[in-house]
Amino acid sequence: MAALRKVTTCLRLLRSSAPVLFTSSKPAVHKAVKWTNIVYTGIASLTVGGGLCAVPFRQVENLSHDSLIKRAASLVTDSSSTFLSQTSLALIDAITEYSKAVHTLIALQKKYLQSLENLTPKEEDTIWQVIIGQRSQISDRQDECKRFESSWVSAVKLCETAAEAAYISGAEHASITMRTNIQVAQSQVENAQKVSLDTDRKLAETKVMEVERVMQYVASSHNNVEEEEVPEAYLRED
Numbered sequence: 001m002a003a004l005r006k007v008t009t010c011l012r013l014l015r016s017s018a019p020v021l022f023t024s025s026k027p028a029v030h031k032a033v034k035w036t037n038i039v040y041t042g043i044a045s046l047t048v049g050g051g052l053c054a055v056p057f058r059q060v061e062n063l064s065h066d067s068l069i070k071r072a073a074s075l076v077t078d079s080s081s082t083f084l085s086q087t088s089l090a091l092i093d094a095i096t097e098y099s100k101a102v103h104t105l106i107a108l109q110k111k112y113l114q115s116l117e118n119l120t121p122k123e124e125d126t127i128w129q130v131i132i133g134q135r136s137q138i139s140d141r142q143d144e145c146k147r148f149e150s151s152w153v154s155a156v157k158l159c160e161t162a163a164e165a166a167y168i169s170g171a172e173h174a175s176i177t178m179r180t181n182i183q184v185a186q187s188q189v190e191n192a193q194k195v196s197l198d199t200d201r202k203l204a205e206t207k208v209m210e211v212e213r214v215m216q217y218v219a220s221s222h223n224n225v226e227e228e229e230v231p232e233a234y235l236r237e238d
Contacts, residue, residue, distance in 0.1 A: 066170065073166040077174040080162040081181050084155040088185040091148040095192040098141035099199045105134045106206045113213045145196075152189065156182060 112119075112127050119127070163178035 069169045070171045070174075073162075073169040073171040074174045076162045077159075077166050077171070077178045080155070080159045081178060084152075084159050084181060084185050087148065087152040087155040088189055091145070091152045091189055092192045094141065094145045094148045095196045098138065098145055099196055101134065101138045101141050102199045102203050105131065105138060106203060108134060109206050109210055113210060116213065152185075156186070 108127070108131050112124075112131065116124075159178055159182050163175045163182070166172075166178060167175035
């Protein structure tokens with residue numbers, strides 16, 4: 001209905017202007033014909049576009065379906081790349097913080113084992129409270145790594161789909177760029193994960209060392225207690 005009103009208005013305007021145009025001098029006739037063509041062109045544009053969307057009076061070139069799809073595919077790859085870069089950065093930072101927390105725990109455990117025999121019960125309890133707090137922080141870092149890793153995996157899958165869609169739509173450059181970004185992100189995350197695995201291996205070795213050292217300390221303490229409790233008479237050979 002809106003398009004029909006616009007057409008009716010243009011026709012009324014054309015009728016009211018026709019006497020002036022056609023009663024003018026001869027040069028003015030050419031201008032009137034040109035003006036009339038412009039009006040009818042505008043009316044045609046409004047009629048065609050009234051049912052779908054607003055179509056401009058002057059048709060813009062190179063707006064075919066193929067070109068629009070290529071532009072849309074490029075926008076999808078750009079936004080997907082941003083999502084991938086953000087999740088990659090978050091995951092790498094989380095892995096780095098986790099590794100730092102583990103190294104701190106390893107240092108605390110080694111210090112505890114080295115000074116185990118010289119610690120008072122109060123000092124030992126204080127160190128254990130710090131170790132327990134550090135282990136809790138490591139657990140939080142692990143949960144954070146898992147959360148960001150889930151987002152990162154989703155980002156990789158999204159980027160792979162975007163790269164495939166861009167290739168099919170004819171946006172080869174956007175597809176190649178997208179696949180390159182995926183490879184770079186995967187390489188960076190894999191390097192961070194290797195560091196994390198090496199840190200886990202060192203932590204496991206420290207735990208084994210801790211168990212062995214504590215067992216030796218307990219056995220030594222037990223032997224000392226037995227020697228102190230045995231009367232000297234029983235130790236002499238008559």
